[in-house]
Amino acid sequence: MASNLKLFEHEAKAIFAKYNIPTPRGELIASPARALEIASKINVPVAVKAQILAAGRGKAGGIFFASSPREAELAVKKLLSTEIKGFKVRSVLVEEKVPIERELYFSVAVDRSNRCYVAIASSEGGIEIEEVAAAAPEKIVKVFIDPLRDFHLSHARRIAKRLGYSGGQMQNLATIFLKLYNVAMDCDAELAEMNPLVETPEGKFVAADARLIIDDNALYRHPEFRERVIEEEKAELPPLELEARKSGLAYVKLEGNVGVIGNGAGLVMATLDAIQLYGGNPANFLDVGGGASADVMSAALNLVFSDSGVDVVFINILGGITRCDEVAKGILEAKRQVGFLKPVVVRLVGTNEEEGKRILTEAGIHVLDSMEEAAKRAVEIAKTGG
Numbered sequence: 001m002a003s004n005l006k007l008f009e010h011e012a013k014a015i016f017a018k019y020n021i022p023t024p025r026g027e028l029i030a031s032p033a034r035a036l037e038i039a040s041k042i043n044v045p046v047a048v049k050a051q052i053l054a055a056g057r058g059k060a061g062g063i064f065f066a067s068s069p070r071e072a073e074l075a076v077k078k079l080l081s082t083e084i085k086g087f088k089v090r091s092v093l094v095e096e097k098v099p100i101e102r103e104l105y106f107s108v109a110v111d112r113s114n115r116c117y118v119a120i121a122s123s124e125g126g127i128e129i130e131e132v133a134a135a136a137p138e139k140i141v142k143v144f145i146d147p148l149r150d151f152h153l154s155h156a157r158r159i160a161k162r163l164g165y166s167g168g169q170m171q172n173l174a175t176i177f178l179k180l181y182n183v184a185m186d187c188d189a190e191l192a193e194m195n196p197l198v199e200t201p202e203g204k205f206v207a208a209d210a211r212l213i214i215d216d217n218a219l220y221r222h223p224e225f226r227e228r229v230i231e232e233e234k235a236e237l238p239p240l241e242l243e244a245r246k247s248g249l250a251y252v253k254l255e256g257n258v259g260v261i262g263n264g265a266g267l268v269m270a271t272l273d274a275i276q277l278y279g280g281n282p283a284n285f286l287d288v289g290g291g292a293s294a295d296v297m298s299a300a301l302n303l304v305f306s307d308s309g310v311d312v313v314f315i316n317i318l319g320g321i322t323r324c325d326e327v328a329k330g331i332l333e334a335k336r337q338v339g340f341l342k343p344v345v346v347r348l349v350g351t352n353e354e355e356g357k358r359i360l361t362e363a364g365i366h367v368l369d370s371m372e373e374a375a376k377r378a379v380e381i382a383k384t385g386g
Contacts, residue, residue, distance in 0.1 A: 004190050005214040005225060006053045010093045012212035015187065019179045021194075022206045026095020032077040038094045039072035045097040047208075048075040052087035055211070056128070060084050065097055098206050103196035104163060105129055106177055108151075108184040110191070110215075117145040119181065121159045125196035151181045169203055176205055188218030240284075240307060247299040249286060256281025258382050259304035259313035259342075261297075263288050263322055271316045274371055280379030283310045290322050294333030301334045305341040312343045314378040316371060319350025328356035332363055343381050347374035 007015075013023045027038045028051065039046050050062035057063060062084045064075035076092050083089070105125035111118040121141040124132050133140050141162045145151045156174035165173050176197070184192035193211040200206060219225060244251030250265065254272075258280045262268035265287050272282045286304060288296050304313050317327050327348065347368045348356050357367045368374040 004216050005219065005228070007212040007214065007225075008051045008053065008091075009049065009210055010051060010091075012192075012210035013207070015183060015212060016180075016194075016207055016210055019183050021176055021179050021183070022204065023210070024095040024098050024206060024208060026093055028091055028093055029076065030080070030091045032073045032080070035076035035092070035094050036069045036073040039066065039069035042094070042096050046072050046094050047097045048072055048079065049093045049095070050079045050082075050084055050089040051091045051093055052084055052089060054085040054087055057084060062089070098198045098208050099200050100196075100198050100208075101201045101203075102199040103208075104173075104199065104205075105132070105193075105195045106159075106180060106197050107191060107193035107195070107211075108145075108181050108189070109193075111144065114144055116147055117151070117181075117184065119143040119145060119151060119155070119159060119177065121163055121177070123163050125194075125198075129195070145181075151178070153178050156181075173205055176207075183212070187212060188215045188221060189213060190215050240303060243306075244286070244303055247296075247303070249288060249296070249300060249303065251287075251303060252285040253307070254282050254284050256283045257309055257311040258378050259283045259286075259307065259310040260316070261286050261288060261300045261304060261313065262316040263290065263318065263327075267316060267318050271314065271371065271375065274375035275314065275379060278372075278376045278379040280375070280382055283307055293326070294330040294337075297327070297330035298334040298337045301340075301344075302338045305338065310342060312345065312378050312381040314374060315344060315346045316374065317346075317348050317350070319348070319353065319356070322350070323352045324348050324350050324356030325352040325359060326356075328359040331360065331365070335363075335365075345374050345378040345381065347371055 010028045017023050025042055029035055029038060045065060045067045048064040048066055050057060052062060066072035066075050072094055079089050079092050103125035105122040107120050108117055109120065120129065122129060122132050123139050141159050143155055143159060153174055156177035157170060159177060160170040160173040180192050180194060189212055191211060191213040194207040196208050198206045198208045240253055241251055258275050260268060260271050260282050262271050268285055268287045272285065275282050284304060286300055288300050304310055319327060346360060346365060349369060360367050
């Protein structure tokens with residue numbers, strides 16, 4: 001995956017609600033007419049909120065408040081015709097406007113420097129937590145969560161007390177904190193956030209806004225989000241990068257004409273540097289990972305050959321766990337399946353290197369030992385076309 005999966009506010013709130021975290025009544029809509037219907041059904045002033053994957057929406061004009069269904073309809077009409085922070089607004093959340101006595105902040109996030117999760121709370125919510133930390137650091141409560149001991153109701157109570165609550169309110173607030181922690185753990189979240197977590201005039205607590213960012217490395221445990229990821233990729237990725245994702249390849253399109261295939265991100269980066277050192281321009285970053293089987297090599301070559309801007313392909317393999325003879329067989333099978341549509345330069349070094357070179361040489365494919373020599377040769381071919 002290219003990045004961690006950010007959920008829309010309405011998706012995060014739907015998950016929060018499953019854990020019995022109080023959220024405002026509302027519905028996702030995509031038309032102004034539907035806004036009139038939903039606002040009438042809610043029958044109280046409503047918040048009209050653009051659903052985009054960016055923080056700071058309110059300041060950017062992505063949230064309106066409406067005191068009547070007609071106002072809600074007009075607000076939705078306005079939002080659906082705008083672009084906010086580079087995102088086109090395609091849907092809007094219409095929900096009851098929560099009466100506010102006090103705004104709090106609470107989140108559970110990954111703290112990379114301390115290698116653990118951290119619970120962060122503040123008696124000032126509704127604004128960026130960084131701003132609160134800078135202006136009034138004493139209002140920030142942080143509890144680092146020992147992964148061996150977990151986060152318990154006793155920790156949550158301590159946080160609620162430090163925010164100034166006692167009795168039944170403290171207990172209710174602590175329960176919500178614990179529920180959000182469970183959301184973060186169950187969803188493999190990088191961040192689970194309520195901002196603001198509103199205290200109403202009746203003394204109840206409601207998550208008026210919600211953020212949930214899921215670690216993309218854990219998405220195999222969350223098939224319910226797989227379709228979302230695919231749809232986002234279709235909408236955002238260039239065609240070649242989308243094709244690479246389908247084949248399980250790490251591919252990034254660049255601007256040059258020297259195609260690059262390597263096994264290992266570090267090796268591929270070094271290959272790009274070597275090509276530039278000799279005056280060439282890489283056409284792509286493509287990491288086939290470990291193994292480099294015939295099918296993988298075939299998919300990689302087909303992908304690079306399909307880029308009309310590529311004049312030569314440099315295959316750079318450093319065999320460690322990957323055996324060079326298996327890579328050689330993969331290259332030959334790829335040649336049989338795809339054909340070498342453009343000149344190919346191969347550098348092959350590592351485990352079973354001699355056998356790999358023999359296989360390729362007997363098939364008429366010249367193999368070089370030095371990455372520098374191979375990079376130089378690829379650049380020469382790209383410049384001369386020979």
